[in-house]
Amino acid sequence: MSFDEGFKNEDRIYRLTTNWTSADGFEESQGVPKPAPAAFRNDFKNQIEKVGAICQDGGIIKVKDNAGKEKIKTLEDVFYAEPQFFQIMSFEWLQGSPVESLSQPNTVVLSKDMATKLFGDWNKAVGKTINYQNRDDFTVTGILQEMPQNSSFPLNIVVSYQTFRNHNNERFDNWGNVSSNDECYFLLKDGVSIDEVRGALSKFSDKYFQRDNISKQEIGAQPLGDIHYNENLGNFSSKTMSKKELYGLGIIGAFLMLTACINFINLATAQAVSRSKEVGVRKVMGSLRKQLVFQFLTETLTISIFALIVACVLAEVSMPGMRNLFHENISFSVIQHPIIFLFMIGLVIIVSFLAGFYPAMVMSGFSPALAIKNKITANAGGLSLRKVLVVVQFSITVVLIIGTLVVLKQMNYMREKPLGFNPSAIALVNVRNDSLTLIKYQILQERISKIPGVLTTSFCRNPPSSSNNNETNFNYNSTEKANFQANAKIADENYFKTFGLTFVAGKAFSKSDTIKEVVVNETTLRKLNVVNFNDALGKKIKIFGKEATLVGVVRDFNNLSLHDPISPIIITTVKDNYQNIAVKMDSKRILSIMPQIEKIWNNTFPENFYRASFVDDDISQYYETERVMGVLFKVFACIIIFISFIGLFGLISFVATQRTKEVAIRKVLGASTVELVKMLNGSFLLMVFIANLVAWPLAYLLVSKWLSGFAYRIDISIWPFVLAMIISMAITLITVSIRSYKAAVANTIDALKYE
Numbered sequence: 001m002s003f004d005e006g007f008k009n010e011d012r013i014y015r016l017t018t019n020w021t022s023a024d025g026f027e028e029s030q031g032v033p034k035p036a037p038a039a040f041r042n043d044f045k046n047q048i049e050k051v052g053a054i055c056q057d058g059g060i061i062k063v064k065d066n067a068g069k070e071k072i073k074t075l076e077d078v079f080y081a082e083p084q085f086f087q088i089m090s091f092e093w094l095q096g097s098p099v100e101s102l103s104q105p106n107t108v109v110l111s112k113d114m115a116t117k118l119f120g121d122w123n124k125a126v127g128k129t130i131n132y133q134n135r136d137d138f139t140v141t142g143i144l145q146e147m148p149q150n151s152s153f154p155l156n157i158v159v160s161y162q163t164f165r166n167h168n169n170e171r172f173d174n175w176g177n178v179s180s181n182d183e184c185y186f187l188l189k190d191g192v193s194i195d196e197v198r199g200a201l202s203k204f205s206d207k208y209f210q211r212d213n214i215s216k217q218e219i220g221a222q223p224l225g226d227i228h229y230n231e232n233l234g235n236f237s238s239k240t241m242s243k244k245e246l247y248g249l250g251i252i253g254a255f256l257m258l259t260a261c262i263n264f265i266n267l268a269t270a271q272a273v274s275r276s277k278e279v280g281v282r283k284v285m286g287s288l289r290k291q292l293v294f295q296f297l298t299e300t301l302t303i304s305i306f307a308l309i310v311a312c313v314l315a316e317v318s319m320p321g322m323r324n325l326f327h328e329n330i331s332f333s334v335i336q337h338p339i340i341f342l343f344m345i346g347l348v349i350i351v352s353f354l355a356g357f358y359p360a361m362v363m364s365g366f367s368p369a370l371a372i373k374n375k376i377t378a379n380a381g382g383l384s385l386r387k388v389l390v391v392v393q394f395s396i397t398v399v400l401i402i403g404t405l406v407v408l409k410q411m412n413y414m415r416e417k418p419l420g421f422n423p424s425a426i427a428l429v430n431v432r433n434d435s436l437t438l439i440k441y442q443i444l445q446e447r448i449s450k451i452p453g454v455l456t457t458s459f460c461r462n463p464p465s466s467s468n469n470n471e472t473n474f475n476y477n478s479t480e481k482a483n484f485q486a487n488a489k490i491a492d493e494n495y496f497k498t499f500g501l502t503f504v505a506g507k508a509f510s511k512s513d514t515i516k517e518v519v520v521n522e523t524t525l526r527k528l529n530v531v532n533f534n535d536a537l538g539k540k541i542k543i544f545g546k547e548a549t550l551v552g553v554v555r556d557f558n559n560l561s562l563h564d565p566i567s568p569i570i571i572t573t574v575k576d577n578y579q580n581i582a583v584k585m586d587s588k589r590i591l592s593i594m595p596q597i598e599k600i601w602n603n604t605f606p607e608n609f610y611r612a613s614f615v616d617d618d619i620s621q622y623y624e625t626e627r628v629m630g631v632l633f634k635v636f637a638c639i640i641i642f643i644s645f646i647g648l649f650g651l652i653s654f655v656a657t658q659r660t661k662e663v664a665i666r667k668v669l670g671a672s673t674v675e676l677v678k679m680l681n682g683s684f685l686l687m688v689f690i691a692n693l694v695a696w697p698l699a700y701l702l703v704s705k706w707l708s709g710f711a712y713r714i715d716i717s718i719w720p721f722v723l724a725m726i727i728s729m730a731i732t733l734i735t736v737s738i739r740s741y742k743a744a745v746a747n748t749i750d751a752l753k754y755e
Contacts, residue, residue, distance in 0.1 A: 001246065002150045003150045003151065003152065003227075003228035003229075003239075004150070004151060004152050004153075004224055004225065004227060004228055005150075005225075007089055007090050007224065008090040009090075009187060010224055010225065011223075011225075012049075012187055012188040012190070013088055013089070013185060013186075013187055013188075013223075013224040014185065014186055014188065014194065014197075014221045014222060014223055014224065015030065015183060015184065015185050015221070015222045015223075015224065015227060016032045016036060016037075016040065016183075016184040016185075016186065016219055016220070016221060016222075017029065017030055017031075017032070017219070017220040017221070017222050017233060018031060018032050018033070018036075018178045018217065018218070018219060018220070019217070019218055019220050020215045020216070020217050020485075021215060021216045021218075022215035022216070022483075022484065022485070027471075028220065028232055028233060029178055029180050029233070030180055030183055030222075030233040030234055030235065031178045031179045031180040031181060031182045031183065032178065032182055032183070032184050032219065033174065033175045033176070033177060033178055033182070033208075034168070034171050034172045034174065034177070034182055035172050035173060035174070035175060035208075036175075036184060036208075036219060037051055037052070037053035037082070037184040038172075039204075039208060040184065040186065040204070040219070043204055043207075044186075044197065044200070044204075046189075047188065047189060047192045047196060047197050047200075048186050048187065048188065048189065048192075048197070049186075049187040049188065049189045049190075050084045050087050050088050050186065050187045051084060051184065051185075051186045051187075052081065052082045052083075052084035052085030052086070052087065052088050052089075052184070052185050052186070053081070053082050053085065053161060053182070053183070053184045054079055054080065054081040054082070054085050054161075054183050054184070054185070055079065055080040055081075055161070055164055055181055055182050055183070056077065056078075056079055056181040056183075056236055057077075057078045057079070057080065057164075057181065058075070058076065058077045058078055059075070059076075059078060059132055059133040060073060060074070060075055060132070060133055060134065060607075060608060060609045061073075061074050061075075061076050061078075061118070061130055061131070061132060061157065062130070062131040062134070063118045063119070063128075063130055063131070064129075064131070072117075072118055073609070074117075074118075074609075075609040075611065076114075076156065076157055077154065077156065077157070077236075078132065078157045078158075078159060079155055079157065079158045079159070079236070080158075080159050080160070080161045080163060080164035081102060081155075081158050081159075081160075081161055082102070082161040083098040083099050083101075083102045083103055083160075083161075084098075085098075085185060086098035086102070087099075087187075088185050088186065088187045089153070089185065091144055091145065091147075091153075091155070092144070092145035093142060093143070093144060093145070094112060094122070094143040094144065094145055095126050095142055095143040096109065096126065096141050096142025096143065097142065100141070100142075101141040101142030102141070102142070102158070102160040102161070103160065103162075104141075104160060104162065105160060105162045105163045105166055106136060106137065106138050106139060106159075106160070106163055107138060107139055107140075107141045107159070107160045107163075108130060108138035108139065108140055108141065108157060108158065108159045108160070109140070109141060109142040109143070109144055109157075109158045109159075110122075110125060110140055110142075110143055110144070110156065110157060110158075111143070111144045111145070111146050111147060111155060111156040111157075112143055112144065112145055112146045113146045113156065114156040114157055115140070115143050118130060122143055125140045125143060126140050126141065126142065126143065127139065127140065128140050130157075132159075134607050136163070138159055138163070144158070149328070149329060151237065152227050152228055152235040152236060152237045152239065153235075153236055153237065154236060154237050155236075175208050175209055175210070176210065180234055183236070185224075186221075194221060194223075197221060198220070198221055201218065201219050201220065201221065202218060204219060205217065205218040205219050215485070228240060228241065229241065229242055229243045229246075230242075241625075245625065245629070248629075249632065252400070252632075252633075252636050255396045255400070255640065256636065256639060256640055256643070257347075257351060257354075258354075258392075258396065259393050259396055259397070259640055259643045259644060259647075260351075260355075260643055261351060261354045261355040262389045262390075262392060262393045262647070263393070263643060263644075263646065263647030263650070264300070264355035264356070264359075265355060265358050265359060265385075265386075265389060266386050266389055266390065266647060266650075266651055267647065267650045267651065267654070268300075268355075268356070268359035269358065269359050269362050269385070269386060270386065270650075270651060270654040270655075271654060272359060272362055272363045272366075273658070275363060276363075276366050276370075276371040277371060277372060279292065279363055279364065279366045279368075279371050280366065280367075280368040280369075280370075280371030280372035281372065283366075283368040283371070284368050284372070289364045289365070290364075292360070292363065292364035293360045293361065293364045295360075296356060296359060296360035296363055296364065297352065297353070297356045297357065297360050299356070300352045300355055300356030300359075300360070301348070301349075301352040301356070304348045304351050304352045304355075305348060308344060308347075308348050312332075312344075315332050316332055319331070319332055325628055325631055325632075326628060358385070386651070387683075387687055390647075390648075390651070390684075390687045390688075390691070391687050391690050391691045391694060392691075393644050393647065393691075394644060394687065394688050394691030394692075394695075394728060395691045395692075395694045395695040395698070396640065396695075397637075397640050397641055397644045397691075397695075397728060398691060398692050398695035398696075398699065398724045398725070398728055399695045399698055399699045399702065400633070400636060400637045400640050401637055401641070401720075401723075401724040401727055401728065402695070402696075402699040402703065402720045402721055402724045403633055403637075403699060403702060403703060403706075404630075404633040404634055404636075404637040405720035405723060405724065406703040406706075406707070406714075406716070406720050407626070407629060407630045407633050407706075408630055408633075408634075409714055409720070410626070410707065410710070410713060410714050411623070411626055411627065411630050413712075413713070413714050414562050414623055414626070414710075414712075417562065417712060419464075419465060419557055419558045419619075420464070420501070420502075420555055420556055420557025420558055420566075421464045421465070421499040421500050421501050421557045422499060422500035423463065423464075423465070423499070423615040423616040423619055424587060424615075424616055425584065425585045425586070425587040425590060425614075426463070426498065426499070426582055426583065426584050426585070426614065426615040426616075427582070427583045427585065427590075427594065427597065427612050427613070427614055427615075428463060428580040428581075428582055428583075428612065428613050428614070428615060428618070429580060429581050429582075429583060429597060429601060429610070429611070429612045430579065430580055430610075430611040430612065431444070431459070431578060431579065431580060431581055431605075432605075432608060433575075433576050433577065433578055433579065437605065437608070438575065438576060440604055440605065441459060441575070441578075441581075443604060444581065444600070444601065444604045444605075445457050445459070445581065447600045447604065448581070448583060448597055448600055451593055451596050451597065451600075452589070452593075453585055453586040453588075453589035453590075453592065453593045454583055454584070454585055454586075454593060455584045455585060455586065456494055456497050456498045456584045457494060457498065457581055457582065457583050457584070458491060458492055458494035458495045458497075458498040458499075458581070458582045458584075459491070459492045459494075459575070459578040459580070459581050459582075460489070460490065460491035460492065460495055460578060460579075460580055460581075460582055461489065461490035461491065461577055461578055461579050461580070462489065462490075462579070462580070463499065463580075463582060463615045463618070464489070464499050464501065464557050464558075464559055465557070465558055465559055465560065465561075465615075465619055466559070466618070467560075467561075467618075467621075467622070469487050469559070469560070469567075470487070470488045470490075471485040471486070471487055471488070471567075472485060472486060472488045472543060472544065472570075473485055474486055474541055474542060474543040474570060475540075475541065475542035475543075476528055476539065476540075476541055477539045477540060477541075478540050478542075482527075482528065484527055484568060485568075486520075486524060486543075486567070486568040486569060486570045487559055487567040487568065487569045487570070488543065488544075488569075488570050488571075488572070489559075489569060489570070489571040489572075490571075490572065490573070490574050490577045490578065491571055491572075491573065491578075492511070492573060492575075492578075493508050493509055493510060493511050493512075493573070495508075495571065495582075496508045496519070496554065498582050498584045499582070499584075501554045501555070501557065502554060502555040503552055503553065503554055503555070504522060504533055504553050504554065504555050505533035505534050505536070505537060505552065505553040506519070506533075506534075506537045506550075506551050506552030506553055507551060507552050508551075508552055509551050509552065509571075509572070509573065512573045513573065513575040514546070514573065514574060514575070515543065515544060515546040515548045515572050515573060515574060516548055516549070516573070517548055517549050517550075517551045517572070517573075518541050518543065518548045518549070518550055518551070518570050518571065518572040519550075519551060519552040519553070519554055519570075519571045519572075520536075520541075520550060520552075520553055520554075520568070520569065520570050520571070521553070521554050521555070521556050521557065521566070521568065521569040522553060522554075522555060522556045523556055523566050523567065523568050523569070524568035524569060524570065525553060527568050533553045536550055536553065537550060537551065537552075537553075538550065538551075541570065543570055543572060544574070548572060554571075558712075561619075561622035561623065562622075562623075562710055562711060562712040562713075563622075563709060563710050563711060564711050565711045582615070583597060594612070597612070598610050598612070641727075641731065645731055645732075645735050648684065648732060648735050648736065649735050649738075649739060651684075652680065652684065652735070652736045652739045652740065653739050655680065656680060656739055656740065656742070656743035657743075659680070659743075660743065660746070663676055663680075663743055663744060663746070664746075664748040666679075667744075667748050668748055673741065673744045673745055676740070676743070676744035677737055677740040677741055677744050680736065680739075680740035680743065680744075681733065681736045681737060681740055684732055684736045685729065685732060685733065685736075688728050688729055688732045689725075689729065691728070692721075692724070692725045692728060692729075695724070696721050699721065699724075700716065700721075703716060703720075704716060
């Protein structure tokens, strides 16, 4: 919850966004067209104090030693930023300043960590030179304090924006191209309302964006505090976590505490009878009720403090598992995060009061005369608070069991659902698309194809399913522009075979370096109202300003995660837009093939940096949040079941003790052990059954709400609810029966010989 906090004037910092409203719905991006920052700065002088553009890039960084020999070669993210960006965002500067350090072309600012990595001592980095992409030399002019982990800005290498502009000057007049890499931040003038700016942005958008009947494009404004929590818009750190999920974890945590508090209340009130004489004697000796309440609350507080100490040890032990689960450097340091200490104090006080207040009121209210005569009895019949609390406790348990079963089933469904293509045993090896690299594409492909175990290879921009997508307008059959955008996939003629895409009409396009032929998916033609797909073959499609012939239709495949429906897709060839070579391998020989690919790649492109990933690993990243939630649900469900049944065991133990004489008399009068166990079990099984009836509608609402976030999801069936009931009833039966049996077979003489 501490992401992107601590900036000066943080409540006045906003990010510009771009959004599209069309017949397909609403889409938005954190990127803005390249000319937008300058235009915004010019048109909003009265409302805006500062505007700063920043662009994300990446490539090879090289550092040479004093003799001119290459000392370091590393692949890094690189950002281009205007000086105003750092005037808006108050990062700590160790050397240099925004105005001085980033005002000239070919200047670079490094973070303390990066400067240490490249030069050994960050104090000596200023004035030194780094090489970028074997193309530019940048002079180090400043050092930034290292970025905290709870930041959306992983800025380690920041180059002056003027450098970027000099390389891409022709693109700074193009309002039609929006990349999520181009972000823009602004600082509101003090006293100016953001609503005033938002109201004027509509006119601003009309002024600069071309209007058509397809979609309406507008610039929007997003608060700095919303960046980390907004799932629809990304950020440079690629870390987002919706507040809905954070609050969900908090609610489950609160349920755990509530279940434990219910246990304490039940057991404390049940055992109150055994302390009745103590209360009676204290009252006779002059104790006031408020003194007794204070005494019992202090006892509860003491237990809570000891529990907290044990919990701190367990929390520290669980940290490695938490770090592994979240892939984050989570720490349990009270010194680093004093808020944890305050939270623990608050938690102990609240839990002590919640758990201890009712038992304290019950026990302090005993009549001294009845207490000393031992005439106080536990409320065994009627609708006692204890029974209500047991029902509440088990309702929470059942909801969590149902939630866990549904989450696991949906996760299994996502793993097993056919995506419409085969992502297994395919490596994506990164390639550059500059003119020198393009010449060697054919050589690289031939060498990799000769490796034993390599089945096929294909140059492409991205695999069929990717988080990096390019949406574009197009014309079909020489008519007007289609009233929807298509997802453009750039690939060569081997793409379909490599990824196992199935043709429902036509064939793959022929070998080409530029747009000549295209292949579409079924959804594209359905949205164009084409019933017979064969009728579309031979028709013309105009895309990226060029006309091409439609030669094939592939069966629909999931181009995004299962959260989203399948998009209209157009696949075509543009050689200088490739970013990867996809290598399909024999799955049994991957370990031997990958080192050979790396060796060939390094020999072909010695100046560049080798990067590879597996397609199925990239796809699994879509569901990282669901994976984490699945693990947490399992853990929470196990803990809450354990807490509930520990409480149940304690409660049946008390009931059995209270009814020892009754059980003995029934045995003397001829009751069998089975009948006695059944008698003691009855009320508990009824309470757990009622808890299931209460939990079912609540669980249904929660899981249906969660599943609504997936375009492709399981149907909610009765079995998770039935299974949750069977689990809760079975464990209740086992827990209660063990203790009941012990009471039923006890020696009747021991129970009856004292009066």
